[in-house]
Amino acid sequence: MKLDGACAEQLRLELRGTVAAQVPLAPLTRWRIGGPAELLVRPADRDDALHLFALVAQQGWPYCLLGGGSNLLVADAGVAGLVIQLDAVRLLEEPRPACLRLGAGWPLPRLIAETVRRGLAGLEHLAGIPGTVGGAVVMNAGVAAGCFGQRVQRVLVVEDGLARWWSAADCAFAYRDSALGGRRVVLEVELELAPSTSAELAARREAALRHRRQAQRVGWPNAGSVFRNPPGYSAWQLIAACGLRGERCGDAQVSEQHCNFIVNRGTATAAEVLTLIRRVQQRVAGATGICLEPEIHFLGDFGAMDDANS
Ligand SMILES: Cc1cc2nc3c(=O)[nH]c(=O)nc-3n(C[C@H](O)[C@H](O)[C@H](O)COP(=O)(O)OP(=O)(O)OC[C@H]3O[C@@H](n4cnc5c(N)ncnc54)[C@H](O)[C@@H]3O)c2cc1C
CATH class of the missing domain: 3.30.43.10 (Uridine Diphospho-n-acetylenolpyruvylglucosamine Reductase, domain 2)
Known part of the structure; x- marks a missing residue:
C-alpha cells in the first residue's frame, strides 16, 4: 500500500x-x-x-x-x-545499581563503551557488532560467548500503538531471533549488568575487537553473516566446501576471507545479492541436503525475486 x-x-x-x-x-x-x-x-x-x-x-x-x-x-x-x-530515542538512565535503561536508538558500540566506562560487565564480548540497541534486541545479536538477550531484563514494546513492558521470557530470545520486530517495535530496554572494573572490561573489549579484526577482515561493505549456522554446522564451512568462496553475481561476491559474508564490490544491487543468496542455498542444499536460512532481514518489495524472507 x-x-x-x-x-x-x-x-x-x-x-x-x-x-x-x-x-x-x-x-x-x-x-x-x-x-x-x-x-x-x-x-x-x-x-x-x-x-x-x-x-x-x-x-x-x-x-x-x-x-x-x-x-x-x-x-x-x-x-x-x-x-x-529511532536514532534520536537515546534515553540512558541507571534506575538502580548495575541496571541500565536505554532508548532503542543507542548505537551498540557506544553503549559498550559506556558500560566499560561505568564498570558494568556483560556486553564487552559483543564489541565490534555494529547497529543499534533496538536491532540488537530484535536480532538477539551475539557471539559464541553470549547474546544480547541474556542481559535483557525487560523491553518496552509498542504494538498497535500501545506500549507495554515485556519480560525477557516474553521476548523468547533464541539464536539470532526473538519474538520482536515486524509490527512489534522495541522502544526501550532495561539491562541487568554486573559490577566490575573499567580496566578489566576495557581489556576484554579489546580482546573481542582484536579477534574480530582477524576473523572478519573482508574489506568491502557487507552485512555480517548472511546465513544462520544450521544445528551442528558452520554455514561458512558448508559454503566453502561447495566451492563457493569468491562466487560472484555482478558486484555481489561471496567473500574470499569469510564465506558466510557477501560483499558489495562497488555497485552491487539487491537483486544481485538475492540471486547469489539463492545460488548458495541451492548449491549447499544440492550437495548436503541442508537448507541454509538467511540471518539477514529483507525490507521492501523484491517483486519477481519471490518471497525474499524464506
Ligand atoms: C561487519 C558486521 C559484523 C557483524 N557481526 C555480528 C555478530 O558478530 N553477531 C551478530 O549477532 N550480528 C552481527 N552482525 C549483524 C548486525 O550487526 C546485528 O544483527 C545488529 O544487531 C543489527 O542491528 P541494526 O540496528 O543494524 O538492525 P537493522 O539491520 O537496521 O535491522 C535488523 C532488523 O531489526 C528490525 N529493527 C531494527 N530496530 C528495531 C526496533 N527498534 N524495533 C523493532 N524492530 C527493529 C529491522 O526492521 C530489521 O528487521 C554484523 C554485521 C556487520 C555489518
Whole structure:
C-alpha cells in the first residue's frame, strides 16, 4: 500500500522529529544497497515516537523499522510506506545499581563503551557488532560467548500503538531471533549488568575487537553473516566446501576471507545479492541436503525475486 499526500503533511504537523520523502536508503545500510524510502520518519524522542506509533495505528499506515542497517537487504525498488528510524530515542538512565535503561536508538558500540566506562560487565564480548540497541534486541545479536538477550531484563514494546513492558521470557530470545520486530517495535530496554572494573572490561573489549579484526577482515561493505549456522554446522564451512568462496553475481561476491559474508564490490544491487543468496542455498542444499536460512532481514518489495524472507 502506498501513502497518500496527506500522510506526510499530518506527520509534519504533529511530530517534532523529521519527515522526508523519497530518501535513498543505501547510505543508511552497511551494504550500501537499496532504493528510497517513500517516507523516512525520525521521531525526536521517546514521546514523539509514542505519538507517531499511535497515529500509525489509528491511520493504518504501513511501516517498518530501520536500525543501523547492519543486518538488512533493502530492495532496489525501495520501501513503500513509512520507514521509521529511532536514532534520536537515546534515553540512558541507571534506575538502580548495575541496571541500565536505554532508548532503542543507542548505537551498540557506544553503549559498550559506556558500560566499560561505568564498570558494568556483560556486553564487552559483543564489541565490534555494529547497529543499534533496538536491532540488537530484535536480532538477539551475539557471539559464541553470549547474546544480547541474556542481559535483557525487560523491553518496552509498542504494538498497535500501545506500549507495554515485556519480560525477557516474553521476548523468547533464541539464536539470532526473538519474538520482536515486524509490527512489534522495541522502544526501550532495561539491562541487568554486573559490577566490575573499567580496566578489566576495557581489556576484554579489546580482546573481542582484536579477534574480530582477524576473523572478519573482508574489506568491502557487507552485512555480517548472511546465513544462520544450521544445528551442528558452520554455514561458512558448508559454503566453502561447495566451492563457493569468491562466487560472484555482478558486484555481489561471496567473500574470499569469510564465506558466510557477501560483499558489495562497488555497485552491487539487491537483486544481485538475492540471486547469489539463492545460488548458495541451492548449491549447499544440492550437495548436503541442508537448507541454509538467511540471518539477514529483507525490507521492501523484491517483486519477481519471490518471497525474499524464506
Ligand atoms: C561487519 C558486521 C559484523 C557483524 N557481526 C555480528 C555478530 O558478530 N553477531 C551478530 O549477532 N550480528 C552481527 N552482525 C549483524 C548486525 O550487526 C546485528 O544483527 C545488529 O544487531 C543489527 O542491528 P541494526 O540496528 O543494524 O538492525 P537493522 O539491520 O537496521 O535491522 C535488523 C532488523 O531489526 C528490525 N529493527 C531494527 N530496530 C528495531 C526496533 N527498534 N524495533 C523493532 N524492530 C527493529 C529491522 O526492521 C530489521 O528487521 C554484523 C554485521 C556487520 C555489518
